[in-house]
Amino acid sequence: MKLQMLWLALVLLAVETNAAKQINNTSIPALIVFGDSIMDTGNNNNLPTIMKCNFPPYGKDFPGGSATGRFSDGRVPSDLIAEKLGLAKTLPAYMNPNLKPNDLLKGVTFASGGTGYDPLTAQMMSVISVWDQLTYFKEYISKIKQHFGEEKAQNILDHSFFLVVSSSNDLAHTYLPRAHRYDRTSYANFLADSAVKFVRELHKLGARKIGVFSAVPVGCVPLQRTVFGGLLTRRCNEPLNNMAKQFNSRLSPALDSLDKELDGVILYIDVYDTLYDMIQNPKKYGFEVANRGCCGTGLVAISYMCNSLNPFTCTNSSAYIFWDSYHPTERAYQVIVDTLLDKFISKVL
Ligand SMILES: *[C@@H]1O[C@H](CO)[C@@H](O)[C@H](O)[C@H]1NC(C)=O
Ligand SMILES: *[C@@H]1O[C@H](CO)[C@@H](O)[C@H](O)[C@H]1NC(C)=O
Ligand SMILES: *[C@@H]1O[C@H](CO)[C@@H](O)[C@H](O)[C@H]1NC(C)=O
Numbered sequence: 001m002k003l004q005m006l007w008l009a010l011v012l013l014a015v016e017t018n019a020a021k022q023i024n025n026t027s028i029p030a031l032i033v034f035g036d037s038i039m040d041t042g043n044n045n046n047l048p049t050i051m052k053c054n055f056p057p058y059g060k061d062f063p064g065g066s067a068t069g070r071f072s073d074g075r076v077p078s079d080l081i082a083e084k085l086g087l088a089k090t091l092p093a094y095m096n097p098n099l100k101p102n103d104l105l106k107g108v109t110f111a112s113g114g115t116g117y118d119p120l121t122a123q124m125m126s127v128i129s130v131w132d133q134l135t136y137f138k139e140y141i142s143k144i145k146q147h148f149g150e151e152k153a154q155n156i157l158d159h160s161f162f163l164v165v166s167s168s169n170d171l172a173h174t175y176l177p178r179a180h181r182y183d184r185t186s187y188a189n190f191l192a193d194s195a196v197k198f199v200r201e202l203h204k205l206g207a208r209k210i211g212v213f214s215a216v217p218v219g220c221v222p223l224q225r226t227v228f229g230g231l232l233t234r235r236c237n238e239p240l241n242n243m244a245k246q247f248n249s250r251l252s253p254a255l256d257s258l259d260k261e262l263d264g265v266i267l268y269i270d271v272y273d274t275l276y277d278m279i280q281n282p283k284k285y286g287f288e289v290a291n292r293g294c295c296g297t298g299l300v301a302i303s304y305m306c307n308s309l310n311p312f313t314c315t316n317s318s319a320y321i322f323w324d325s326y327h328p329t330e331r332a333y334q335v336i337v338d339t340l341l342d343k344f345i346s347k348v349l
Pocket of ligand 3: 286287288316318319
């Protein structure tokens with residue numbers, strides 16, 4: 001009996017220590033993010049692309065209700081994770097022309113909505129490829145050196161948390177124009193190999209704590225249901241989900257071996273199962289609607305088709321998993337981040 005009490009005390013102590021670690025903001029100086037619309041906080045705003053969202057009703061639940069170029073009703077995971085790390089409530093977009101040198105210190109996102117690991121994806125959408133994001137990252141580090149010195153730059157490289165989030169646009173949009181060269185499996189493998197190559201490049205540039213997100217069940221986003229799921233049934237596009245799973249099954253072990261090979265920490269962050277469970281069992285997570293977006297009729301609206309001319313936009317986006325026909329709401333993102341990230345953050349502290 002006494003022994004059990006002791007164990008309980010030890011477990012509680014461990015939990016408490018862990019919680020304290022998660023709010024220590026000195027151990028992770030910055031959050032630096034690469035990828036697509038899930039993490040973009042406004043990098044596309046001045047690009048000549050249709051992949052934009054810096055107009056209402058995007059941002060309707062953002063502080064001040066402003067449409068900042070985030071592909072959601074409110075904040076996106078780059079913001080929510082920066083907040084979890086105790087850095088800031090929002091993470092600036094690197095392409096924001098108003099950024100001052102001081103705004104760079106807690107990290108930035110280079111992510112660009114519509115992009116992917118396949119260079120063709122960014123080219124088709126006229127957005128910034130993940131490979132070009134690495135070039136901007138080099139520029140970011142030289143700016144830090146220039147304004148704050150070598151030591152600060154080294155500290156940011158050594159201790160910051162780096163996140164990479166991509167693949168859904170490649171899988172959903174670029175496989176078709178690539179289908180003459182690849183079948184579904186080999187294209188998913190090509191993307192996973194590209195992700196590993198990206199991590200190697202990022203590590204070469206000095207990053208040491210790198211997390212890579214898995215592919216998501218992109219076949220279940222409202223747009224895929226509308227186009228491929230049958231007129232009335234609107235089922236998930238299973239062949240597309242299977243490609244996402246193939247990507248994950250190739251990426252996960254490859255990152256594990258990279259983690260052993262390279263110094264620092266390389267993490268595979270699986271979001272597939274969590275998001276899939278949310279979509280299958282929305283009520284379990286306090287959501288009412290999982291197969292339509294909040295914006296417009298929720299069946300196809302995204303980017304310029306999700307606009308304030310559409311009278312059908314829902315009033316309570318918190319009841320929806322999806323904001324538009326492709327992107328989750330802030331509340332859905334918050335559930336994912338709360339469910340998954342503590343475990344990974346504790347590994348990089
Ligand atoms: C917080 O970070 C500082 C500096 O890295 C370290 O000395 C301290 O032990 C950390 N505290 C906790 C609770 O992890
Ligand atoms: C970071 O920690 C310091 C000291 O604990 C505190 O003064 C500061 O407000 C914290 N910053 C954020 C953004 O939480
Ligand atoms: C919005 O929806 C959420 C989730 O269903 C619910 O908890 C909340 O009470 C709703 N808010 C309003 C104002 O209806």
